[in-house]
Amino acid sequence: MTDETGTNTHPDDALMALPGHSRGVVLLIEDDSAIAEEIVGELMGHGFEVRHEETGDAGLTSALTGEAHVMVVDRLLPGMDG
Amino acid sequence: MIEAVRQHGIRTPVLVLSALSAVDDRVTGLKAGGDDYLTKPFAMEELMARVEALLRRPDDTRSTTLRVGPLSMDLIERRVWRDGREIELLPREFRLLEYLMRRPGQVLTRSMMLEDVWQYRFIPRTNLVDVHIGKLRRKVDAPGEEPLIRSIRGTGSCCVFLTELFRTATFRLTLAALAAMAGVMVMQFGLVYTQMEAVESRRSTELLRGESRLLAQMTPEHLEYVIRKRATDDMRLVISSAGLFDASHALIAGDLHVWPRGWWRTASPIMWKSTRRKGRPTRYACWLKPCRTGTFWFWAAAFICSRSKSLCCGTQRWLRPSRPFCSPCCWAWC
Numbered sequence: 380m381t382d383e384t385g386t387n388t389h390p391d392d393a394l395m396a397l398p399g400h401s402r403g404v405v406l407l408i409e410d411d412s413a414i415a416e417e418i419v420g421e422l423m424g425h426g427f428e429v430r431h432e433e434t435g436d437a438g439l440t441s442a443l444t445g446e447a448h449v450m451v452v453d454r455l456l457p458g459m460d461g
Numbered sequence: 462m463i464e465a466v467r468q469h470g471i472r473t474p475v476l477v478l479s480a481l482s483a484v485d486d487r488v489t490g491l492k493a494g495g496d497d498y499l500t501k502p503f504a505m506e507e508l509m510a511r512v513e514a515l516l517r518r519p520d521d522t523r524s525t526t527l528r529v530g531p532l533s534m535d536l537i538e539r540r541v542w543r544d545g546r547e548i549e550l551l552p553r554e555f556r557l558l559e560y561l562m563r564r565p566g567q568v569l570t571r572s573m574m575l576e577d578v579w580q581y582r583f584i585p586r587t588n589l590v591d592v593h594i595g596k597l598r599r600k601v602d603a604p605g606e607e608p609l610i611r612s613i614r615g616t617g618s619c620c621v622f623l624t625e626l627f628r629t630a631t632f633r634l635t636l637a638a639l640a641a642m643a644g645v646m647v648m649q650f651g652l653v654y655t656q657m658e659a660v661e662s663r664r665s666t667e668l669l670r671g672e673s674r675l676l677a678q679m680t681p682e683h684l685e686y687v688i689r690k691r692a693t694d695d696m697r698l699v700i701s702s703a704g705l706f707d708a709s710h711a712l713i714a715g716d717l718h719v720w721p722r723g724w725w726r727t728a729s730p731i732m733w734k735s736t737r738r739k740g741r742p743t744r745y746a747c748w749l750k751p752c753r754t755g756t757f758w759f760w761a762a763a764f765i766c767s768r769s770k771s772l773c774c775g776t777q778r779w780l781r782p783s784r785p786f787c788s789p790c791c792w793a794w795c
Contacts, residue, residue: 403516421505435462442466443545447473449515452463454479454490459462
């Protein structure tokens with residue numbers, strides 16, 4: 380499905396992007412704030428709930444809560460390696 | 462970091478992002494427990510597509526892992542975690558827990574566990590299962606944690622995870638609906654009961670009024686008759702419930718004081734007599750009526766016949782016992 384801007388979107392995106400509807404929790408562990416911001420914006424635009432951590436230790440603590448449905452982890456991180 | 466997460470028993474799919482595109486590095490990432498790999502720079506659409514692909518995977522693609530509530534078990538590494546806390550188990554305890562986790566919410570009896578975990582083909586009288594379940598429970602349910610293994614008295618041990626059930630919206634809805642229905646039923650019952658009571662009290666008041674009007678109209682003789690009749694009826698009831706025999710045919714002369722004319726010709730061989738003394742309740746006594754020998758034998762034969770199934774005659778209706786033929790009185794009579 381293609382919308383006005385010409386990007387591919389999921390058919391359910393319009394519904395799922397509504398506040399209160401989450402398609403899942405994504406835990407993003409990324410130290411580069413520019414890339415992180417871009418990814419967070421994109422994920423939230425697709426209707427995901429995003430938790431963002433900048434360091435490996437903080438990411439590990441967040442991951443152990445078991446809330447996330449998917450984790451996106453940078454290979455090189457300050458503190459603990461991805 | 463991924464290794465650390467996996468060691469805690471968390472199987473969340475992981476997408477690894479890296480600036481390093483060397484094959485070795487990708488392999489390291491995947492081996493550490495990563496599920497997918499994406500090298501920088503990447504297109505956002507690809508990241509989204511990969512995240513969605515990871516989400517589409519079933520919760521646990523490794524069938525070697527069992528998960529029930531907060532418990533997770535790795536069958537290959539033979540390790541168990543509860544909320545990230547690793548539980549050290551002996552081999553037998555591990556097999557027992559695996560058996561329980563494969564059947565969550567089921568009631569499992571001791572004999573089932575003896576057969577499937579211990580491979581016993583006979584059921585010894587032993588508390589082996591209880592001892593192991595006790596040990597397992599102490600390890601699985603740390604102090605302050607919600608107990609996961611529950612026992613039902615008389616059946617054996619079972620793994621019940623009611624907490625999981627309570628979390629589902631359907632279950633909560635069903636519970637709420639049931640509670641609402643029960644509430645409505647209680648209210649309706651209350652209403653009906655109050656109405657019934659009101660009707661009953663109104664009726665009894667009316668009855669009392671009617672009866673007093675009737676009594677006022679009665680002559681003293683009629684009143685005496687009514688009282689005697691009621692007393693006689695009550696007496697019949699008492700006698701029949703005493704279990705001697707069906708008293709509806711017996712002559713109750715106790716209350717009449719005067720024996721009716723030709724009483725020896727009456728059908729029943731039993732005679733009732735009441736003794737009255739001042740200030741004491743009336744006593745009733747019964748004995749066999751003096752009669753001709755022939756009459757006595759006739760009744761004796763009828764009595765015996767009435768109790769033998771092969772000889773069902775008309776006398777049965779006369780002497781139908783309200784209890785089996787066991788009373789010493791009946792024996793004596795025979």
